[in-house]
Amino acid sequence: MTRHLLVPGRGIARAEHWLRRWAETHPEYRWAPEPPGPPLILRDRVAALHTAVGESDEPAVLIAHSAGCITVALWAATHSGPVRAAMLVTPPRITGAEPDDPSDIPWVVPRARLPFRTIVVASRSDPYTTFAQFEQFAEDWGAELVDAGDVGHLDTASGFGPWPEGERLVSELG
Template sequence: MRFLAVPGRGVPKATHWQREWASRPGWAWAPEPPGPPLVLADRVAALDLAIGASGEPVVLVAHSAGCIATVMWAERHRGPVSAALLVTPPWLREAEPDAAADWRVPMAPLPFRAVLVASRTDPYCTFASAGVYAEAWGAELFDAGDVGHLDSKTGFGPWPAGEALVAGLG
């Protein structure tokens, strides 16, 4: 089983849980975090290349905008994805009518098992909005509690609960 870390908008700090996990054997970035600006079409293309690099099944572990890239990939492509962990996706639905087509968030069931991790205190997505995503994507909703955006700023670093979720998907 392969694991691909799908980064968010920026470059995760050295202390970010996703950076630490991506350094483990059997893990890779999809793509290596390029930093701003975020061009979703480029991220989706890089994710497609990483998934297609092997016929071996893959678990996607996406954070923030990486969750949006993951669901966009699933809408447009197929590959040996067995599951995805979608951690604190940003809520982009309000901006959709005025947003570029690149930012239209698919709202259809994913063709693989998914767990969406939502925070009660995420500044980019309310818990209720995360529930809307989870229902639309056919994902299990995991209540992570008051964890902000689950990033280095909010103290994640090590994230044992996330490791347990990944183990359940792999």
């Protein structure tokens, strides 16, 4: 059996967001961590992900959106555990925290090859990351790149509630 851990992005996803919908329709999926509101404190998120991964020897598939992808990369750079694969959806380009931003976003996101199978889902019209930057994330992390087309940030604001193609990708990961 494979566990599925949902790694949320920076803000609170609306009820229509595909991650929230998946949590509701798949009661076996678990948040890691529960979706918090701002500010984004990555050290707390990485610690929560580490706790969730370590709660069982059963392999996990990590499903992350936006800043949750950065949480996964940071976790993998400093921790290990029974992770089978990860789907990283529209990771944001990070240039460092703004001076008035209380988060602890690092100036440099780990770019080493991830130690598990990884899919990076990219958008051609994401407001935070260019397609070329998604390609670089995928190359650096040793990930398969999935071109989702013109889907914005693949969030509620971009029109995504249900996302059946994402569920298909997750099923391929285990």
